Amino acid sequence: MDKRDDQPKPGPEARPLRRQRAVPAETPQGAPPPPPAAAPPGYLGQEESARESSGKDAGKRRRTDRRRPGEAGQGPSRKGKRPGQAATPHAARSGALRLLAAVREGATLAEAEGTLGELSPPERARARRLAAATLRHRSRAEAVLAPLLVRRPRPETLDLLQLAVTEMLGQGEAPHGAVNAAVALARAGGPKAKAAAGMVNAVLRRAAEAQAVWDAAPSPRLPGWLRSPVVARWGEVTALAIEAAHERGAPLDLTPHGATPGEALPTGSHRLPAGTQVTALPGYAEGQWWVQDAAAALPVRLLAPQAGELVADLCAAPGGKTMQLAAAGARVTAIDLSPQRLALVAENLARVGLSAGMVAADALDWRPEAPLDAVLLDAPCSATGTIRRHPELPLIRDGAMIPDLVRLQARLIDHALSLLRPGGRLVYAVCSLHPAEGEAQLDAALARHPGLRVERPDPAQWDADWITGAGAIRTRPDHWPDLGGLDGFFIVRLIRP
Template identity: 40%
Template sequence: MAERNPRGRPQRRPDQPPAAPGTATRRSALALLDAVLRKGLPLEAALDSAARGLSRPEDRALALAIAAEVLRRLPDLDDLIDSATQRPLPDDAKARSVLRIALVQSLVLGTPPHAAISTALPMLEGGPRRLVHGVFGALLRREATLPEVPTLPAPVALRWAAAWGDDVVTSASRLIAAPPPLDLCFPPERPPALEGVSFAPGHLRLPRGQAVAGMTGYGEGQWWVQDFAASVPARVLGRGEGRRALDLCAAPGGKTMQLAAAGFEVTAVDASVSRLARLSENLERTGLRAEVVTADLLDWQPSEPADAILLDAPCSATGIFRRHPDVLHRVRPSAIAALAEGQAAMLRRAAGWLKPGGTLVYSVCSLEPQEGEHVARAFLAEHGDFRIEPPRTGELPEQLQPSQEGFLRLLPGLFEDAGGADSFFIARFVRERG
């Protein structure tokens, strides 16, 4: 067994070989998986703590990529591991997580098998190294592979199949196989000098994997990164023409910049100081203007009513699983219910700040009808002076069609041939005059 140093960390015995280069990065990936699967933390929120021993940005990025790839393919990795053990390892066993990391590197990320296992075994000080080495070797000798289309976690697949049907589950499974492409947003009248695919004015899609900060136009503030689906809530508010808009829960600022670029006088409100700092940096880079307010909107009160309000409410974020696969493993039905209650409270409060004849948009990046449709229906039932206003012909790409109730529900499968899009619910309400 490995000795322990005074701080309680395993200490290498003199007869043990030194850990292979890159082991520290894999330790950080292991800590990230533990943060998501055992503690229920968001993957990126756990990065600073999990990677605090990594000084190079590329090592932090690799640790995050390994952990994210494991989460994309967790059910299939576990099926492989279970097929090579006489008795299943506990779900939270360290040996299982180490095997997940070694296998996903070898089978998906292209890491040579010897490098994958040599950086994995040192993470098992005093643990079942022989077992892990044996399982890994057995799977590689039989040329085991992972399915091209990953398997979604069973509770998620059952929930989405019940809500949207099996075709949506199949599309979601295909989309989670890889990180999404890069979407840019910009003022439609000032397109950047870049080549890509456009779904609508002010949008451009580029292949993923490019270094954003070094791309043409970034430093000059010509564009910002924003998934196309995330741009739709602000799009349905139309042109500003000097009208006053509130962007509630605004950080990190993509929708604030859209509204400012569309000619609105924008007040951006958010409770997070750090996220608002990022919003302010983006406004400065792009040269767009908005009033930035740090406040909890359930306590805050605007100085005067607004012509337009955008409430992109805090939610489960299950609709952005392509870029944040951790949501599929840590978001529970109880959390979804609590978030829906919070959205309803925010929507009720925001409604009182809108002028008669004004427009209120409620949106969530969620695939849970409890957070979208249910909240919107309850709001309409409680507020007789509001009506739903579906998108009009020509306002949005023809692939985006409202439901019979007039809501927009962007599901997996949208633009799939071009790389897909995040999943959103969007409702546009108008307050009646008089």
């Protein structure tokens, strides 16, 4: 679910995001250089391996950047502040509120980074953490606040209340600190926010006593357009487990290319705790590893590229999978619609000392000179498999883009098959939990292409829980519960007749 709006070509991925005015309080619905400011992958692009600057993200960021200081959220006006200038005592909280306000306007957290202009790197990191936690636990804060609010506050005030409740009850922040900060931020806001300072104070003092309500509240629900197909496919218990996994967030996964920190996972990725500062890890500058969710590393593992094989990576940017293919010794051509995003692939390959051919083009228009041994199609998708790392996605997306995405994915599958030699293999992958983009997409491709067959994963090499009846790999956030979960991906290996 991350694509570009600097692309001249209209497509489903360029569809404007749904504007969401507010998180309903009454329904529980709900660094650079090293590594990427994590913009959600899939629909807008994939952040897992590189500094992220997807076209759509970039466009969104530009729009966000154009906001006047202070416009995006509550808190002291940034008017007159210059980068590096001392920030207010509540700079990180104020930054978190600007991020939350931008999400209410339809931006992703990565796209809203521009609102944090004056904050120091540690303050920015804290602002990001606070905003993400507020989004991740929003149903709990709503449950705490609902009985304490006589009427629904303005959206900015609700953000402030939810942030403070999350700090107190979800993060163990001392109530007096969180309440005082919230009151100070309300007072520093405009006249309406100021008028709410007394209410903020009274409500938060009572909320501080509601730990039991917080603990008993459910995890945020998936939005209906996603929950219904998830429940239909895997059942209510699994939907609840996915929602709980989304609330827990995601650890940091690295794909090794040399000495790599972290605990080795069964699939070869290395895992570090959530919140690990990537810039502080050894080996980044030396290209010993790259950031990539453990599930995102699986499509290339299933493709099993061999040294010297001719392989195309049709939707390559920012290049996590291109690096895996090149590291295996394949002769890789990386294609991406966005020249800006393709530049990230080149940058990432250079950092890890690998190389690939680069083509900025619509994959649907590209043909190689000779038939290919293998194609990787990591298709544009809803990115609903990455909600653990992008808790804002359920609030800023709706299901309206799914039919267009499904049509585009089908066209890309058909085109990818036409590039292969007979017996060549296509790995189709999406970081989506929506069966229309995965399981149903496979059924439709098999129906369209007589003789096309699925090559099942070797059960000795793959987690049996992930192998579907049709012979694909389906990962979900509730898988690997003891290891910290993994993103939701659908991956299948197809053999051209």
